[in-house]
Amino acid sequence: MTLSVSSDALADAKTIPRALSASALQDLWLKMLHDIEPKLQRSQFITWFKDTTLLGLEEGTLIIGLPLPMFLNWHMEHYRGMTLEIAQERLPDVRQIVYQVDIALKDNPERSVNLLDHFPEQKRRKVQGKQEIKLAEGLVSKILNPRYMLDNFVIGANNRLAHAACLSVSNQPGGKYNPLFLYGGVGLGKTHLLQATGNAILKQMPRATVVYTTTEDFTNQVIEAIQHQKMEQFRKRYRLVDVLIIDDVQFLANKERTQEEFFHTFNALYEERKQVIISADRPPQELNLEDRLISRFERGMIADISAPDYETRIAILTEKAQEYEMFLDQQVLQFIAEHATRNVRELEGILMQAVALYELEQRMPTIKSIADILRKLNKDPYGQEERIGFDVQAKRAPTYQEMLECVSRYFSVSVQDMLGQSRVKEILLPRQIAMFLGKKYLRATHVHQGEIFSNRDHTTVMNACEKIEAKMQTDPQLLREVRAIEQELGFV
Numbered sequence: 001m002t003l004s005v006s007s008d009a010l011a012d013a014k015t016i017p018r019a020l021s022a023s024a025l026q027d028l029w030l031k032m033l034h035d036i037e038p039k040l041q042r043s044q045f046i047t048w049f050k051d052t053t054l055l056g057l058e059e060g061t062l063i064i065g066l067p068l069p070m071f072l073n074w075h076m077e078h079y080r081g082m083t084l085e086i087a088q089e090r091l092p093d094v095r096q097i098v099y100q101v102d103i104a105l106k107d108n109p110e111r112s113v114n115l116l117d118h119f120p121e122q123k124r125r126k127v128q129g130k131q132e133i134k135l136a137e138g139l140v141s142k143i144l145n146p147r148y149m150l151d152n153f154v155i156g157a158n159n160r161l162a163h164a165a166c167l168s169v170s171n172q173p174g175g176k177y178n179p180l181f182l183y184g185g186v187g188l189g190k191t192h193l194l195q196a197t198g199n200a201i202l203k204q205m206p207r208a209t210v211v212y213t214t215t216e217d218f219t220n221q222v223i224e225a226i227q228h229q230k231m232e233q234f235r236k237r238y239r240l241v242d243v244l245i246i247d248d249v250q251f252l253a254n255k256e257r258t259q260e261e262f263f264h265t266f267n268a269l270y271e272e273r274k275q276v277i278i279s280a281d282r283p284p285q286e287l288n289l290e291d292r293l294i295s296r297f298e299r300g301m302i303a304d305i306s307a308p309d310y311e312t313r314i315a316i317l318t319e320k321a322q323e324y325e326m327f328l329d330q331q332v333l334q335f336i337a338e339h340a341t342r343n344v345r346e347l348e349g350i351l352m353q354a355v356a357l358y359e360l361e362q363r364m365p366t367i368k369s370i371a372d373i374l375r376k377l378n379k380d381p382y383g384q385e386e387r388i389g390f391d392v393q394a395k396r397a398p399t400y401q402e403m404l405e406c407v408s409r410y411f412s413v414s415v416q417d418m419l420g421q422s423r424v425k426e427i428l429l430p431r432q433i434a435m436f437l438g439k440k441y442l443r444a445t446h447v448h449q450g451e452i453f454s455n456r457d458h459t460t461v462m463n464a465c466e467k468i469e470a471k472m473q474t475d476p477q478l479l480r481e482v483r484a485i486e487q488e489l490g491f492v
């Protein structure tokens with residue numbers, strides 16, 4: 001590689017013999033960057049094109065300036081071909097690209113292009129084609145989340161049967177797999193599969209009435225119908241459904257009236273050959289429900305989902321990293337997969353933290369930064385031998401902020417939402433759990449917590465704490481969730 005331009009000489013643009021002025025070169029580079037940007041993940045683009053510039057264009061050779069030696073190999077290996085093609089689209093005479101490292105380019109906006117100014121962060125790419133669900137009047141369905149698709153669900157030995165069953169149901173609702181019953185522990189992908197199946201059905205049959213409901217919502221509707229003496233309407237409405245998806249039926253336990261209504265709805269739909277899809281945290285025979293309901297569930301297809309093995313965890317991380325447009329080094333990926341073993345939500349949580357770190361500080365995740373994240377979650381990534389140095393930190397009580405972050409990660413809601421005004425269920429429950437933990441373990445007073453949570457009244461905090469405490473007695477899932485968070489924070 002011959003370089004005809006030295007970096008010293010470049011400091012004084014007037015002394016350099018070349019066809020284009022420094023500003024024309026910058027201009028050209030900016031245009032090329034606009035062509036390059038859509039071809040790369042944002043994190044890669046920002047990382048590898050930050051502080052770069054065009055140093056010269058001489059006799060068919062384009063000279064690109066890089067701010068650090070480590071950029072050189074990477075560009076030569078990954079970007080040289082693409083950059084040449086893009087250059088040739090604008091300047092057909094360009095025949096080759098050469099690179100020159102000049103550390104004076106680093107953080108020097110006068111000489112290199114300030115990428116963050118020219119390419120501000122846009123909202124994250126959303127999955128296209130959010131479905132609009134048309135429902136008969138009065139029917140309530142949570143909007144199916146378009147993020148959940150059958151083809152972004154990573155298949156492994158742990159979930160192959162469940163995925164195949166969902167795929168089959170999506171092609172032939174009301175067919176041979178009816179009802180479809182999926183079961184498995186927290187964070188293993190039940191809700192993802194249920195919603196993805198609904199989405200797939202709606203895609204093929206946009207006029208179908210697909211209702212996804214959590215068991216809690218269904219229960220609330222029954223209660224409301226009873227209160228307002230509108231049971232007949234409630235029944236009629238549900239008989240109009242083509243596909244009924246009901247998540248987490250273990251929560252029907254001890255709700256006799258709702259079980260009865262569900263039993264009748266189920267029968268009516270089943271007889272009409274309408275598809276019913278059910279999820280729970282355990283197999284039908286272990287559910288604490290009426291026998292007649294359990295035997296209905298056992299009539300169809302039952303598939304379990306267990307925790308993913310190492311290879312599947314790697315595949316899931318790779319998929320999620322792509323969804324979040326996050327470039328992760330293979331070794332970092334492996335490191336996360338080795339240490340986040342319990343469920344997919346945990347895996348995603350760590351990845352999200354790495355994304356946050358990247359967005360805040362523009363730092364690519366390294367093994368060390370991931371180890372720091374794991375350590376904050378009280379997961380010592382280095383095992384016994386190297387523990388000594390970490391012990392003090394691991395045993396120190398978490399701060400209030402760390403508790404909030406842990407709850408937010410666990411439920412995949414933001415701390416900001418938890419502290420805010422929204423009363424949607426997905427946020428309400430994590431908020432109440434945070435208040436409960438704050439009181440129980442961090443000795444935060446109701447008044448103080450009220451202030452933290454958008455100046456709520458102290459009685460609201462008190463009610464939340466009492467509600468969680470009482471509900472944990474009767475609700476095994478809530479108990480498990482709270483225990484998992486307590487464990488992560490080292491409270492128990």
Ligand code: ADP
Pocket residue numbers: 152153154155159184185186187188189190191192193316319344345348
């Ligand atoms: P569950 O309902 O079983 O508690 P979720 O469906 O809410 O679990 O899954 C938790 C998170 O993990 C979701 O963001 C989901 O997209 C993701 N997830 C779980 N399994 C997979 C998988 N096999 N492939 C891709 N994402 C998955």
Ligand code: MG
Pocket residue numbers: 190191192247
């Ligand atoms: Mg779920």
